[in-house]
Amino acid sequence: MASIQFPKDFVWGTATASYQIEGAYNEDGRGMSIWDTFSRTPGKVVNGDTGDVACDSYHRYEEDIALLKKLGVKAYRFSIAWPRIYPDGDGELNQKGLDYYAKVIDGLLAAGIEPCVTLYHWDLPQALQDKGGWDNRDTIRAFVRYAETAFKAFDGKVKQWITFNETWCVSFLSNYIGAHAPGNTDLQLAVNVAHNCMVAHGEAVKAFRALGISGEIGTTHNLYWFEPYTTKPEDVAAAHRNRAYNNEWFMDPTFKGQYPQFMVDWFKGKGVEVPIQPGDMETIAQPIDFIGVNFYSGGFGRYKEGEGLFDCEEVQVGFDKTFMDWNVYADGLYKVLSWVHEEYGDVPIYITENGACYEDELTPEGRVHDAKRADYFKKHFIQCHRLIESGVPLKGYFAWSLLDNFEWAEGYVKRFGIVYTDYKTRKRYPKDSYLFIQSVIEQDGFEA
Numbered sequence: 001m002a003s004i005q006f007p008k009d010f011v012w013g014t015a016t017a018s019y020q021i022e023g024a025y026n027e028d029g030r031g032m033s034i035w036d037t038f039s040r041t042p043g044k045v046v047n048g049d050t051g052d053v054a055c056d057s058y059h060r061y062e063e064d065i066a067l068l069k070k071l072g073v074k075a076y077r078f079s080i081a082w083p084r085i086y087p088d089g090d091g092e093l094n095q096k097g098l099d100y101y102a103k104v105i106d107g108l109l110a111a112g113i114e115p116c117v118t119l120y121h122w123d124l125p126q127a128l129q130d131k132g133g134w135d136n137r138d139t140i141r142a143f144v145r146y147a148e149t150a151f152k153a154f155d156g157k158v159k160q161w162i163t164f165n166e167t168w169c170v171s172f173l174s175n176y177i178g179a180h181a182p183g184n185t186d187l188q189l190a191v192n193v194a195h196n197c198m199v200a201h202g203e204a205v206k207a208f209r210a211l212g213i214s215g216e217i218g219t220t221h222n223l224y225w226f227e228p229y230t231t232k233p234e235d236v237a238a239a240h241r242n243r244a245y246n247n248e249w250f251m252d253p254t255f256k257g258q259y260p261q262f263m264v265d266w267f268k269g270k271g272v273e274v275p276i277q278p279g280d281m282e283t284i285a286q287p288i289d290f291i292g293v294n295f296y297s298g299g300f301g302r303y304k305e306g307e308g309l310f311d312c313e314e315v316q317v318g319f320d321k322t323f324m325d326w327n328v329y330a331d332g333l334y335k336v337l338s339w340v341h342e343e344y345g346d347v348p349i350y351i352t353e354n355g356a357c358y359e360d361e362l363t364p365e366g367r368v369h370d371a372k373r374a375d376y377f378k379k380h381f382i383q384c385h386r387l388i389e390s391g392v393p394l395k396g397y398f399a400w401s402l403l404d405n406f407e408w409a410e411g412y413v414k415r416f417g418i419v420y421t422d423y424k425t426r427k428r429y430p431k432d433s434y435l436f437i438q439s440v441i442e443q444d445g446f447e448a
């Protein structure tokens with residue numbers, strides 16, 4: 001009996017996303033997305049990498065399913081590319097798009113693996129961006145139409161649906177910081193996008209319920225655990241603002257039907273207002289069946305006037321770093337999910353992404369001895385077990401990612417996979433971290 005033992009019904013999985021793995025960017029009627037445009041814009045993506053081919057999973061999905069089956073996962077989280085279903089985002093349906101995902105879903109089910117589908121993982125049809133994208137409330141209607149098409153096409157086969165992935169990245173990272181597509185740098189625009197995406201989430205949940213679709217629906221937010229470096233009130237307040245930027249700004253509307261007032265006031269001080277229309281907050285707070293949490297890192301902060309958006313500077317306290325220069329802070333996973341449970345109640349939680357980027361080397365024998373990544377997973381699995389033991393309703397864990405893939409603005413340089421992708425041949429090579437996770441799944445645990 002392993003010293004760390006998980007419940008038999010704990011859902012182990014891995015995660016990917018359409019633009020990051022599929023390639024075939026212009027095949028079978030797929031329309032252009034904002035990431036096709038952004039990756040083609042000089043200077044936006046390291047080495048000018050694009051998702052044109054990526055891992056070629058569009059043609060190699062059967063290989064991916066075989067890797068998943070061998071890994072022993074119960075579920076696989078992937079996203080549907082909206083531009084494959086509605087190439088212009090609205091208008092005429094592209095049946096070949098639906099046909100592709102039907103093959104993936106049927107292949108997973110034949111392998112005994114539950115498909116977990118993310119509807120929006122950042123590849124907005126460019127034609128909608130040309131009309132204002134998520135700043136245009138009509139995009140909400142187009143999203144619900146796309147979601148209803150997917151719900152109806154795969155009802156009974158897909159039992160777990162995620163509306164949005166990381167709305168903070170879709171809004172602030174992509175429209176204020178500007179590091180992701182479409183690359184705007186306007187705070188009011190980012191607040192508008194965050195709000196409209198959350199309304200779109202709520203409208204999709206309403207449609208899911210109205211259509212009587214079977215299974216469960218939720219959404220995924222990337223939560224960051226950020227603590228004050230000292231107990232000084234100004235440090236506590238500054239760190240809380242920085243945490244709320246990622247966390248409460250999205251979780252409070254989803255579960256409390258209101259934005260955190262101290263953050264609304266802070267944004268108002270920056271001349272930014274939330275474009276709430278009558279009924280929006282009730283729509284956003286539609287009851288959901290689970291919350292997906294993507295967790296990667298955390299840190300410490302203290303007050304520093306004029307620093308960033310929240311007068312808060314990060315304090316380096318000596319954490320080990322990943323190749324993304326992110327702190328390895330496994331205790332942060334325990335703290336943030338304990339906080340979710342205390343703050344938002346007994347909503348079932350799935351860790352829909354957790355993983356680490358490290359430099360990998362493929363040996364002549366086709367091995368990748370990624371001990372640091374395996375250790376990262378082990379440290380975070382220990383926290384998952386701690387959370388379950390403490391009564392937090394943690395129901396599953398999806399490792400990011402099954403494959404090395406297109407890591408957005410970092411291109412192919414940054415590898416998060418438990419399977420190495422050779423970008424010359426598109427051959428896949430399971431890493432040592434894959435073997436570690438395989439053994440954890442097989443034993444429902446491990447020796448700490």
Ligand SMILES: CCOCCOc1ccc(-c2cn(C[C@@H]3NC[C@@H](O)[C@H]3O)nn2)cc1
Nearest residue numbers: 017166173177179222294296353400407408
């Ligand atoms: C202050 C300036 O900062 C500029 C960059 O800032 C960030 C922040 C966050 C990320 C980020 C990347 N990931 C992993 C992805 N999650 C979804 C899946 O598609 C993975 O590929 N999560 N967060 C990247 C860059």
